[in-house]
Amino acid sequence: MRGLIRLAGILTCLMIGLATAPTAHAESSYAGYLDLPPINGDGAGGGGLNPALPLDPAVLRDALDQARAAGIAPHRYATLLHQYWLVVATRNADIDLATWDPALGVAANSRTFTQVYVNYLRLNNTHPDYWWTGLAGLAGGSFASGFFDMGDVSAIISVPGLHQVGGAVADLLRGTPAPLLDILPADIATLGTEGERLTAEDLAWYQTRLMIMQKHIFIDQVPMHEAYAADGPAGVEEMYRAGVLDENAIAAWREITAGTPDGLADAALRMTDREQNQIIADQWDSTSHGRGAMGRVMTYVSTIAGKAAVPGVRAPGVFAPVTLSAGAMSLRAPLPDFNWADRDTRWNYITHDLLPRYLELCANPAVARPVLAVPFSAMLGNGRLVQRLPDLVGDMTSQWQLTT
Template sequence: MPGAVHCQSPWVRTTTIRSVLVALLGVVVLAAPMPAVAHATGYESLLDITPANAAAESIGGLDPRLPTDSAALGAALASARADGVAATRYAALLQQYWLARGSEASGIDLAAWDPNAGLLANAAVVDRVYENYGRYQLQRAELYWSGMAGLAGGSFAAGFWDLDLGRTVLGVDAVHALGNAVASTVGGLPGEAMTLLPPDPRTLATVGPAMTAEDMDWYQKRLLMMQKHIYFDMVPMHEAYLNEGRAAVEEMAASGLLDENAEIAWNGIFSGTPAGNVDALFRMASREQNQIIADQWDVTAAARDGVGRALTYATTLAAQPSVPGSRAPGKVAPMSVTGDANGSHYRLRTPLPAFNWADREPRWQYIVSDIASSYQRLAEGRPGELRALLAIPFRDFVESQRVLRRVPDLARDMSTGWELSPAQP
């Protein structure tokens, strides 16, 4: 009633106080982070990342949002796994983790790795990349691709030093010498033969003698980018397998990092059979050349008004793969062309390679028919020789592969072995 005073019983007051306390405690509990949420805050910013540096053309790892320290990456990865996060959401984190593990094992500072800094700044990195590939093969005999990459890297790294401009201009002089050799020979051909000569040797003959130090520096950096890109792709899966076996590779597949071709390659390795190892060798080589760096070769060859094309052809011409049994491109596929000139049918034979390494199809055919096949024979038939080669200190191995030592002979060879004759009907 109005004006009446109502007194609550002690029981009512106690119940009310208890209700308020429960409500307050509920607010506190809701406001306080639950263990699962606290767990998530350590890695949620590392999920669903599309790597900004996937092509490895910039400094650092896959993406600046990802740590480069394997301990930090591993902790975040463990939390994501424990919370049941889908592997597809932590794919970049997973790749960066194994990339960091491989880089630390190789002695490479992932955060500081910058292909745009040039060769001198990356000299140790170049060597350690290939030493690491050899490490995989030495520790696990079934990893054929990594062994081939380690051996082939000897001639590739030698090419870096032959192109080095920080210490010497001999890299430029070498291209000048090759360009002049081709130019002098081409200039001595009958006029009708000029129309038969494909574009690449003509470009080398005209652009090569005028090559500059800046051109060579640019080309070196392009090669350094491609080397890093292959490392970014191949090292995580190999490092995962080396440390945690099949389950780690299957996690990468579940995350979407491996396509069907790569999964088949690894299943071949898991089979424990020689045939599986060989199939993986060719599939991984295809992934490397036809998927990972194919676009970068296209861009490199098309750049700088003929300079890219001239340099990719010059390095094809000078190449001598360091896998025992493999042959130079000009030996595997010498240039021989036929065509009509001045009303007559001619055949022009040359000592030049009939393809440019930058071109996808012939590059792959050369790898399949020569380099990878030679490595297969070495791994299967002469494993002791293979292990001995991989055990050679890499810098010593590189010095034995220097193309620069062969430039005078190459230039002489480019001036001989040309033949123009009427083609048989």
């Protein structure tokens, strides 16, 4: 009898241990992932949001489900939630998050750089109500092309005084009276006085800055699109409760859910506002002021060469040309009178030309779908400066108005 009692006690202890083991395991699976800051949320480093978080979606999902089941407040698992959808996003985009590190330079990131835009177009083509991703893909064509053209920038900076884009523009500048050249806007003057000092190291630094901003935008925008694609409104509402999304972002998703044309247009505006004025505005400021005068030189060169692959969009220099006057002389030159790095003038261009033309495109699906279905490789090739040079020079020469 005593032996039976002892055996029963042992069995009871084993059963208690087995019953409590899952609870201990569950707690250990998510407890270490709570209250983590997104220390790499700005895209400057390699990997995900926090090195304490795994990159395996199954492990992340298990921890997330356990935190939810345990009644943990969403704000405590915000970074875990964001990391999960980021891992889903990069896997769906065919991007290796573990090796995505802007600091490694162009060679290590060139495939990832273009794959980001391939993925934006993929998202739009599989979810036509994702208007922002379509804009990101089309605008990304010129952005990525400019990124790869940066390696050849030194070849198109020549005569002191202005940026030369082809021989025709150089001839026009040489025919411009000196009093007008003397009052050039600051960015053009800086390009003229400092551009010839541009080095390979300056260009490499600028390319890294572009890659950081690109990753920052992806980290912020793509996870919420994947959450909505997988879980519908509930997916983004959880991100909102966790504090990953703010009022502006969740308002955009609620409009996408409603699905009205006006709502989809406003959602695209809200997401573009988030991208440009919340996510990367400070990074553009830092870039334009980096490396002495070279930050302004390189950001202005990007402004001159930039033209998004959206039908009807004007080049920056056509949208806002430089206008000079000196006495009886005046010059209206289709060099941009703004720098893309400056948030207010950038936003003015976006809201008065780029976004309206894109929304017009979206309002006509019969036209929009073929445009958005163009393979990104073709878009990238067509966007290269060498390919666009005739149009760019044409924009400038046709709009060059000198009065003496």
